[in-house]
Amino acid sequence: MNAEEILNLKNNAIALITGAGGREELEELRVKYLGRKGEINRMLSEIPKMAAEEKTVAGEAINDLKWVIEEAIAGKGGEILETADAGWTDLTGPGKDPGLGSVHLVTKAIDEITGIFEKIGFTRVRYPTVDWDWYAFESLNMPKGHPARDEWETFFVEAPAHPKLGKMVLTPHTSNGQVREMERVGKPPIRMLNIAPCFRRQQDVTHLVSFIQFEGLVVDRGISIAHLKGVIDYFAGKFYGQGVKSRLRPFHFQFTEPSFEVDFSCSNCKGTGKLDGGGRCRFCKSGWHEVGGAGMVHPTVLKNGGIDPKEYTGFAFGWGVERTYAMKPEVKIDDIRLLNSTDLRVLKQ
């Protein structure tokens, strides 16, 4: 091998490299020259056979050649990439639909509500929808035949009544979970979030036959109305936004005393009932939305759950998931039955 050979090799290599048609061809050239069995290594392997004074010169020359070829390949590689980049791809129109499905709004609402309450120590449970009269009514201070039962139009199941627990019903509220939870946990503290389907025998524009309700129950030493307010305000802030406040008005339930109706301030008009530009806020009732009922757990209910009302007090609230969700100002739903729709034109929005 002599200088002339090396020069020829270099010229050939550069000619081939600059003329390479694509990445594959370039790779083949790289292997040919720079690979394990390539030209450079072959030349290097001949160095031991050379005379001493020729070794150094040859070594340097081969190293230079190696460098030149590496540079040429790198340069050509960059050029090939730029060419690949040339052209036009329209990114403004609709792409290919990946076909995502969706989780139902009600599921999202349930998960959001669960997250909010779990952060302050609530345990989420699901109690039965088909339950005995004892849990749905009698243990909640509503004896058989009491007028208060009229408030909840109840579905009865065709099945033999239980000798102790009464008839089998579809529970009209998640409050059937209260005494069940007291029995399950045994001794306070209790912080229950029961989310389950309920049924009421009544269907019109504002009522669904079946809907999901969520029930909170807190029982401990020293629980007061201020704690009920605190938990409700906390929920309102998280669910509807900072600044949304709650309001308690007198009401009556057999299983709570005192009993309340709970309103949340309207986030649309900031609880004033009026809009910034004048005019009435159409979204709410004088600045407030009615969300549902609440109250301090009646001592009879605590006793029925095996808890001493002289030692412990508690509060409870029970609201509809669909209704509570529909009150979010971003949710513009007039007819609550839309949330029960199976029309995919609605659900796929």
Added chain:
Amino acid sequence: MNILIPHSWLLDYLKTEAKPEEIGRRLSLAGPSVESVSRQGNDWVYDIEVTTNRIDMYSVLGIAREAAVILKTSSLVRLTAAGARGRTTVDYLKVKIDKRLCPRFAAALVENVKVKPSPLEVQRQLTLAGHRPINNIVDTSNYLMHAYGQPVHVFDYDRIGGHKMILRESWKGEKITTLDGKTFTLAGGDIVIEDGKGKLIDLCGIMGGANSAVSEKTKNVLLFVQKYDPKRIRKTSLKLQQRTAAAQIFEKDPDVEAVGPVLAEGVKLLENWAKGKARKQVLDISENRPAASPISLSWEMMDTYLNHQVKHEEAAEILTSLGFRVNEIATPRRGGARNDGDNEGIEATPPSWLANGIKIDVDLIEEIARIWGYGKFESLIPEGRIPLTDPGQKLWFESEAKILAAHLGYTELYTTPLVSASEIATPRRGGARNDGLRLANPLSEDWEYLRTSLWGGLLGAMKQNKPLAPVSVFELAPVFLKKGDHELPEERLRLTLATHRPAEVILGQLQSMANEWGIDTRVEMTEVDNLADGKSGVVYSNKLAVGIIGQVSGEIMAGYELDLPVWILDLDFDLVKKLAKKTLSLNPAPKFSAISEDITLILPPKAMLGAIIETMKKKSALIQSIKVVDRWENTVTLRVEFNSEDKQLTQEEVNKQKEAILAALVLVFPGVSLPRQGDS
């Protein structure tokens, strides 16, 4: 129940400067719920919701009492015993009363009345209150009921046979025609009045009889004010579906002390409006009414409920303003010394109109707190220990599964749990039992049974959405499985996916989901009810049957008018939850490079690729994975990756494995063959 109160009428009892809208607002915050305040001409009308426990508010006076306390103005008219003292006998009426049915019976005779329209102002107010003015006699009874919450009846005295009244239980089969013209056959046990001629002249507490009603010809009026046994009134009223205002009031046990004063007031009105002359003797027969018992309330209890925010003196003042008689309970001191200042609590005796609704200490707390002002309470998150009481229902796992299904392209549905009889009767949908629970009082035929499967809802939705096909929908929800007598049904969770997309898609999705859940799956081809033959199977995991998969049968498809084939995956989700692993582990990547071989097989009809792949894996321990790269008619190409943990495999070793596998396959599956050399 709601009551309409004209503002002008309220002002007969309440002295106030406040405007109606403000009154409505403040009442709602501290007392009865005023649903609306609407302007009617020069007047305003309050539409007030009265709760079942506070029947004392179902009257103008009742609302005035509340307003007087809440607005801190004095009420004008107090309902006190006035007029002539009642006697147990009178000369104009002979009575025989069953006191169990009627604890207080009062009547007064007003003679020589002139029946004509009531004064215009009275008619106007009655109309605004929702009553239809008829004449000055009938209007008197409606006026009194509305003003005082005490139902009142008026008889034409001369139509009472023998001027005799027997108040008794009805017998089964007795008939009565009430003054609205309806005739009822009684079940027995209802409270009725029989006159001296043996006719039933009153369905007590509900509606008077037509045969004793007042007309324009009436000369003498018997004014009639009672208290009845609430339970019987409710029973009769519900049975006969006569939910009159009187019945709805009586069944809630109104104030017995109102009877005397209302009777006296009624006599005055009749004299005024009808120019009649009242007899001096007034009848009033009642049981001994025991004095109301005081209710004890400890300050400790009130302080707990009310966050120590309400001063004790203020609490006592509020109760007094509501009509309670309040005594302090002194804390006993050693040595009998007197104590000043702090007491243990109070005893509060409710006024007669509250005695039926306010019975225990928490009832007192409610009265104190609402008047003091619910808006003034602090807002505190409870600070006690956090209960660690997870029941182990793994509800978070359901949310994750739903998100997974959504990412796989399925839209979640919530379908109604109530289904029709025909849906339940359809022979066992994929394992569902067809003895579903039936409702005793369904709202309609479509919603008579509790579902035992999610298929109906999903296929129904696919039918509804036919113009949008192909669609993929799912539901994760409970179905209701009947258990033994005296047992509640099992509310078993199922995850059901239904899609128009082809089998390999849903099969792949099942395998992906199982992988996410950390469970193995294997499908065994077998006949499944309501799925097409040869296109169905049971899904196993850990040798347990965990669900079914397959194409919906033509018969079911026809029933739902579906044209495009539907594939269904229906899993017992409660079982999946049990088997799923919460914690998944990771294995390190293989140390050596895999060598990949493509193997093409020609399969016989009805071949089960799953079994073939299992056999291949059993034959060679060096198989890292087997994927299907191509499947066309009866040819399948599998890409088999070989690898070893101990060393880098060579091509020769892999070839040997491949030969062994092919030899085994051809032996075990005689129908399987290899492509001829030269075919590729």
